[in-house]
Every structure is written in C-alpha cells, then in structure tokens.
Amino acid sequence: MHTDISPENPNPTDSTESDQRGWTPRLIGSLVTIVLLLEMLAVSYMMISIALPEIAAHYRTTQSAWLLTAFLLVGAVSCPLVGRLADMHGKRRILLGCTLGAALGSLVSALAPTYPILIAGRALTGLLTPCLFLSYSLIRDVYPKRTVPMAVSIATSGMGVITVAAPFLAGWLIDGFGFRSIFWFAVIGLSVLAVLLVLTTDESSVRTHARLDLVGATLLSVGLAGVLVAISFGPKWGWTAPGTLACLVGGALLVGGWLASARLVRDPLIDLRVLRTRSVALTTLGAGACYGAGVVYSLILPLMCMTPAALDLGYGFGVTAKGFAVFQAPFGAATMVGGIAVGLLVPRIRPRQLMTAGLVLETVAALLSAGVHDQKVLLMVFIALFGLGQGLIYASIPNLVIEAVAPQLQATAASIVAVAQSLVSAVVPILAFTILNSHIALVAEGRAFYADLGITLVFLLSAGVAFVGAIAAYALPRKIHALTLDRGSATGPAPSVATAGRG
Incomplete structure (x- = not known):
C-alpha cells in the first residue's frame, strides 16, 4: 500500500502545521x-x-x-x-x-x-x-x-x-x-x-493502489442480498419454503465463495487480515450490537406508546405520530449530548472506555424499560438514558476505527463495520417480531396488539444484544496500534502495525 501525493496536499508527511490548525x-x-x-x-x-x-x-x-x-x-x-x-x-x-x-x-x-x-x-x-x-x-x-x-x-x-x-x-x-x-x-x-x-x-x-475485485464484489453483494432477503421474508414465506431456502443457502454459498476468493486474489475487496486483528474485529462486533439493540428499542417504542390505553394491555398512551415526538425528544437530545461528550473526553479517556460505557447504559436502559411500561415520565427517563448510550457509542466507533488502522485502510475498515451494522440491524428485528407474533393479545380492524409480556421480552432482547456488545467493547485492547498491511498477496505477509499517536 502507498499514499499518493496530490496537489491538495503536496507533502502529506509534513503535517505539523496542519495538526496545529483549529476551526x-x-x-x-x-x-x-x-x-x-x-x-x-x-x-x-x-x-x-x-x-x-x-x-x-x-x-x-x-x-x-x-x-x-x-x-x-x-x-x-x-x-x-x-x-x-x-x-x-x-x-x-x-x-x-x-x-x-x-x-x-x-x-x-x-x-x-x-x-x-x-x-x-x-x-x-x-x-x-x-x-x-x-x-x-x-x-x-x-x-x-x-x-x-x-x-x-x-x-x-x-x-x-x-x-x-x-x-x-x-x-x-x-x-x-x-x-x-x-x-x-x-x-x-x-x-x-x-x-x-x-x-x-x-x-x-x-x-491505495489496487485492482478492483469485481468477482469478490459480485460474490459478496449477491450473497449478502440473498441472506438478507431470506431473513427479511422468511417469516412471511415460511422458513422451510423453497424460496427462503434457496435465498439462504445460495447466499451463504456465495459468501463462502467470496471468503475463499479473498484469500487467493492479490487485492481482495476486503482484506481479511484487517478483520483478523482484535481491535477491528471487536469494534465491528460492538458496533453491530449497538445498532441492533438500537433498532429493536426504537422499533418497540412507537408500537408501545401509540397503542390506545383504553385496551388495558398494561401499556400504551394512545399518542399519534406527531405526539410520539414527545418521547423521541429526550432520545435525540441525549444522543447529541453523548456524542459531544465523546469529542470533549477523547483526549483524556479512551474511545474503548466510552464505547463500553455507552453499551452498558443501553443495557441498563433496556432492562429498566422492560420493567416499566405505563409510567410516562419514567419511560422518558429510560429513553434518554438509552439515547445517551447511543451517542457515546456512535461517536466512539469512528474514533476507534481511526485508531485501529492506517489512513490507507480507513474506508475499507469502516465499510466492514458498516456491513456488520446493517446485517445485525436486519436480523434482530426479525427476532423481535417473532417474539411479538407469539404474544398477540387481540386483533382489531386488522391490526395486531401484543400482550405486555411480548413487549417485555423485546426490551430484554434489546438489552441482551447491547450486553454482548458491551463485552466486546470491554475486551478491546487497552493499547491500540494502527494496522498497516504490506502490499502483497492476500495470503502473504502478516499484518504489521505502527504505533498510533495515542498508545
């Protein structure tokens, strides 16, 4: 790998003046x-x-x-x-x-x-x-x-x-x-x-000077599409239906083919040596868990809050789509506070610690939300707590990626994280609706309303996913080095590292 010198930055190695500039x-x-x-x-x-x-x-x-x-x-x-x-x-x-x-x-x-x-x-x-x-x-x-x-x-x-x-x-x-x-x-x-x-x-x-791996791109893209289609529509088509099995098995085989090709070609779409490093792998797992937990939490909230209280299901405030903004406001505000806090604290506190704290906050907030469904003020407090955790994690992820790999690999490593976020976000809601559809309390005017136990279990699912992410974040190395890869075959030399600016 090597870095081009462009007119916009004729001397990228001399960055002292640039580093000292402010806003x-x-x-x-x-x-x-x-x-x-x-x-x-x-x-x-x-x-x-x-x-x-x-x-x-x-x-x-x-x-x-x-x-x-x-x-x-x-x-x-x-x-x-x-x-x-x-x-x-x-x-x-x-x-x-x-x-x-x-x-x-x-x-x-x-x-x-x-x-x-x-x-x-x-x-x-x-x-x-x-x-x-x-x-x-x-x-x-x-x-x-x-x-x-x-x-x-x-x-x-x-x-x-x-x-x-x-x-x-x-x-x-x-x-x-x-x-x-x-x-x-x-x-x-x-x-x-x-x-x-x-x-x-x-x-x-x-x-980064490399050839575009079109074969790998095709195998991975079509394979992931097949798996996601199967996961998304399996409950509707039936998990044993020919269409579901064809998408799932076919997609898995194509992804397997991509994994094999990535080890053979000179410039693979995703260099698996990047994912094998502990810092990138655990950041990817933590980021996927954060997004998965957040999607489930955000999915269940409007469903719960917009259910009419008159149904006496143990939850529901009967708010409209516009009225639900009252519940979203503390979430959004707390998310911004968490992100800004990371920007202020990163010079003194490691992103690893902030990401762990955010996932722990999400876990606690989801557990508390599982226990209280009919108290508006308390629920808004729990929502804000979850939003604060999301803000800490959202802002920690890019800081961790920036620490973990050299500039030439930034977009590649970040794309790995983004794929994990999308995949987990696709899978976990399917699990949530599987739980909910097993706990239908009544059906009115074609709409299903779920039992209080179903709502509780989905919040617990969110908490469980966040807890897995918290474990991954805590397991991140205390000292992260910036990964660089030698230009060679995918099966060539092992990754080399250069100490990051903040060890």
Whole structure:
C-alpha cells in the first residue's frame, strides 16, 4: 500500500502545521454539510416509516416492507465496494457520487407510477448508507488532527437531532402535500448538500493502489442480498419454503465463495487480515450490537406508546405520530449530548472506555424499560438514558476505527463495520417480531396488539444484544496500534502495525 501525493496536499508527511490548525469558517461549513448529509440518512429511513400506510394505500400493496428492505439491502451490499473505491479514487469523490446517486433514487421514487419503480428508487437511495463511514474517514484525512475527535463525534451523533424533528416535518409534508413530498424533499436536500460538499470540503490525498475485485464484489453483494432477503421474508414465506431456502443457502454459498476468493486474489475487496486483528474485529462486533439493540428499542417504542390505553394491555398512551415526538425528544437530545461528550473526553479517556460505557447504559436502559411500561415520565427517563448510550457509542466507533488502522485502510475498515451494522440491524428485528407474533393479545380492524409480556421480552432482547456488545467493547485492547498491511498477496505477509499517536 502507498499514499499518493496530490496537489491538495503536496507533502502529506509534513503535517505539523496542519495538526496545529483549529476551526475555521470553511471547516465549520464543511462539518455542518457533513452533519446535514448524515441527517438525511436518518430522515430517509424515518419518514418512510411514517408514510408507509399512505404509500401502501396508494399503490394497493401489502408488500410495504420492501421499501425498508430494499434500502437496507443496497446499503449493506454496497458498503465494501464503496469503501474500496473510496480508498482507490478519493473519499470525497465517492461520497459525492453516493449523494448524487441517492438523490437520483429519490427522484425516481417521487415520479414512480408503479410500486416496483418506487422500490427501485428506494433501493438506489440506499447509497446513503455508506455516507456514514465515508464521512468520518474523510474527516480523518483532511481535517486538522486536533479537530478530528470532536468533528467525528458531532458528525455521527448529530443524527440524534432528526429524532425530534422528523415526525413533525413528515406529518406536515405528508398531510399537506402527499407522500411524494418526502421524496422531493430528499431530492432537493441532497442536491444542495452535494454542491456544498464540493465548496467546503477538500479531497483526501490518501490513495491505495489496487485492482478492483469485481468477482469478490459480485460474490459478496449477491450473497449478502440473498441472506438478507431470506431473513427479511422468511417469516412471511415460511422458513422451510423453497424460496427462503434457496435465498439462504445460495447466499451463504456465495459468501463462502467470496471468503475463499479473498484469500487467493492479490487485492481482495476486503482484506481479511484487517478483520483478523482484535481491535477491528471487536469494534465491528460492538458496533453491530449497538445498532441492533438500537433498532429493536426504537422499533418497540412507537408500537408501545401509540397503542390506545383504553385496551388495558398494561401499556400504551394512545399518542399519534406527531405526539410520539414527545418521547423521541429526550432520545435525540441525549444522543447529541453523548456524542459531544465523546469529542470533549477523547483526549483524556479512551474511545474503548466510552464505547463500553455507552453499551452498558443501553443495557441498563433496556432492562429498566422492560420493567416499566405505563409510567410516562419514567419511560422518558429510560429513553434518554438509552439515547445517551447511543451517542457515546456512535461517536466512539469512528474514533476507534481511526485508531485501529492506517489512513490507507480507513474506508475499507469502516465499510466492514458498516456491513456488520446493517446485517445485525436486519436480523434482530426479525427476532423481535417473532417474539411479538407469539404474544398477540387481540386483533382489531386488522391490526395486531401484543400482550405486555411480548413487549417485555423485546426490551430484554434489546438489552441482551447491547450486553454482548458491551463485552466486546470491554475486551478491546487497552493499547491500540494502527494496522498497516504490506502490499502483497492476500495470503502473504502478516499484518504489521505502527504505533498510533495515542498508545
């Protein structure tokens, strides 16, 4: 591996002056642009969830889940390929391409005359998913060193803002202009942000010389897609149905083929030596657990809070989608506080410790939520506690990746983490709904309402996933070194390490 020298950074080895620089108006503009871009990722997912009933009614479909699954599938399978392209051709360039690709997908959805075309547009919008790791990898490359911990913390935890505003914004757009307005909102927002990204943010000079592993990309992408389709639709099709088994077994075989090819080719899509290092592997496991626990917790909250109290199920406040924002507000605010805290504390406290603390907070909050379903104030406190944990973890993940690998491997390592986040986020909700569907209390007007025990068990599932992540985070090395890989075959020399700036 080696680093190119670009006109933007003619002497990347002489970084003393750059390291000492602080915040400038242009740098602040760059960070605001990146934060807003990542907010669009959260907006895209949340607004679709709120608009699902109207979309299903308009297209007269019962396959609403595809709107979420298509987004998730493309997000998961694109991460490794996007990460490698970013290492080869520049992180800002690929980030810009993903942003414009997502804008095009939103445009297709806004104009879609049929449901399959809407799904195709939604799938293309899944290119927003790699923007998360591309953003903090780019920050690591082009921001002054002293600003990096705070910048990545704000960029990743800034997504908490949208948990407060999205229900109000989505409700206003959908009620006033119809469901297509949320796609037009994305088209306009992403297009403006693409321009701002070019104007405010430098391109990284870090490059990795390698061939693009198209065979590996095909095997991994199609394999992951097959597994995720099987997991997503297994409960509907039946776990022993031919379609489910074909997707699951076929996908697993293709992923196995990718694993074999990755050991043979000179420049694999994902160098498995990166994943074999303890720091990257445990960070990946902890990040996947964080996202899985968070998805389940966020899934059960609106279901629980929007259930009518008159049903006397032991839970439920009967709030509307807009009214649920009252419960989301403490979550979003606490998430931002946790992220900012990481930016302030990282110079003195290791990201490993902060990530462990965040996962412990999530575990405790989910356990407390499992025990109390009918006390609004207490529940809001528990929600805030969970949000604080999420903020600590979100901001710790990029700091850990930055510590764990050399600049040339930032996007590649971060893409591995992103794949784990997407996969766990796809699997755990299936388990949650399997639990809930085993504890249906009653069905009214075609809607299932679940027994209090089912709600409790799902909160316990969230707590269990978070606890697994806490163990992984605690097991991270106390002293992390930046991994570098010799340029050679995938089966060649063992990884070498260079001591990170903070040992």
